[in-house]
Amino acid sequence: MAQAQIRQAIAANPQIGRDWPTVNPLVLECNDGYLNDIQAMAVTEADYFNACANVTAQPEQGAVGAGRGMSCFGLKGGIGSASRIARQETELAGSAPDYTVGALVLSNFGKLRHLRVNGRMLGQDIKRRMAGRHTAAPVPPDIAENAPDKGPSSWCWQPTRRWTPATASAEHARSCRAGAHRFELWPWQW
Template identity: 55%
Template sequence: MALQKGRKNCITDVEGVLVGHKTLYEKINDEETICTGVTAILPHPGNLFYEKVHAACHVINGFGKTTGLIQIEELGLLESPIMLSNTLSIGPVVEGTVTYMMEQNKEIGDAAGTLNVVVGECNDGYLNSMRLQAVRPEHAIEAIKNASNRQVEQGAIGAGKGMICFGYKGGIGTASRIVTSANEKYTVGCLVLSNFGKGEDALFANFPKKKNPNSTDGSIMMIIATDAPVYDRQLKRLAKRTAAGLGRVGSHMDNGSGDIAIAFSTANQYSHNANSHLETIAYLRDDHKAMSQLFQAVVEATEEAIINSLKYAETTVGQFGRVIEKAPL
């Protein structure tokens, strides 16, 4: 039985989670068009550096250029917004995010140590004149400052402006599910940046064939948020289940595809400054029936988030007059 959707059916149904976009779209001349952007996901509205959240990541196929995953893998903590953009904009987005975080925290780089910024990407080079490197540090800062808990704008917006999915216009998509077990109620939200798939794959098997103009096999970033009390090992289990949702829509996780999931929990925040040398948390037992429902929630939310990235995107004109049509959904 399918699980209940959240009230907004998006990742911001998880209390405290914020999402912001900065979209860049400008025709420079007959050949060059800026068609890209930045999307920011904040686990909570407080100080992310001083109040970290438990997190994990899972690389399904590693053809990607993310930053910050090594430290998440090692420590199981997230201390920055999760930022999304295009492949050649990782550097400026890192710079902008570091600048924003240092303005919030004067001790970073000195008394408080350094900062681990997490940035993910997909290649929007068919529509976007990516070599212009139009995304600048200030655009990352704008995306963070634009973040809110409102219904998330989806489709060809923010980091999704130039993305292509199954040969149609893709981009940002999101969905959520509610898990109810005994007297407890938990929310799982997923946000994706979709840029993968061939027109003959499962989702569009009965539609006219559409050639995917991407020169590579495409990529997807999948961000999972939950308020369930789970820690990094369990969050990695959740992150792994995004592969099932990805497979449901027809992805083969091809050789040149970057299929990467990041999962975090807003429960049991981890203080940067603690007086005790011991840390105690309450977490969900692995054998509790809610855990399997959380897995189901991840699969369902990931699948629908991908579909929503297509459903809400609009036909877009990019560089060289290239046109990617809205999917027939």
């Protein structure tokens, strides 16, 4: 993918690496080793160019693309996004520009036994309810804030401030808030 990014950049700007500075390609990977064979090198430069040609302003989210192979707390993970506008206060005349802060998240971590919602360890409850079933409950693929609580049958996902597998949890689920994004675990689907 790095070579495909470099080729695309040079095609768009032939002076890269000549009169202009060079580029640094960025390729990120999330482990879906239980699903994929890394040695097959299945994703090609053509796949990269095809993906770039089909970019939209409203990307799909959930179990699509990179989100397809994700597993979060042993349940289905996915890919999602969130954004907020950061406003600056200034003492100078006029106003400072607003900035948009965005996040693209692949939820791919944790074991079911570590799933905590509103301070309650739910992993064993979910495991017991899912016994003998072939499908898992949907797991929120995103960071959510500013969502109203819909009662005890729904939980909103909000990781703790330090985003690591060891500290991510949904302890503050009932008080979390999300603008346009809302992610829930529906008990009757377990």
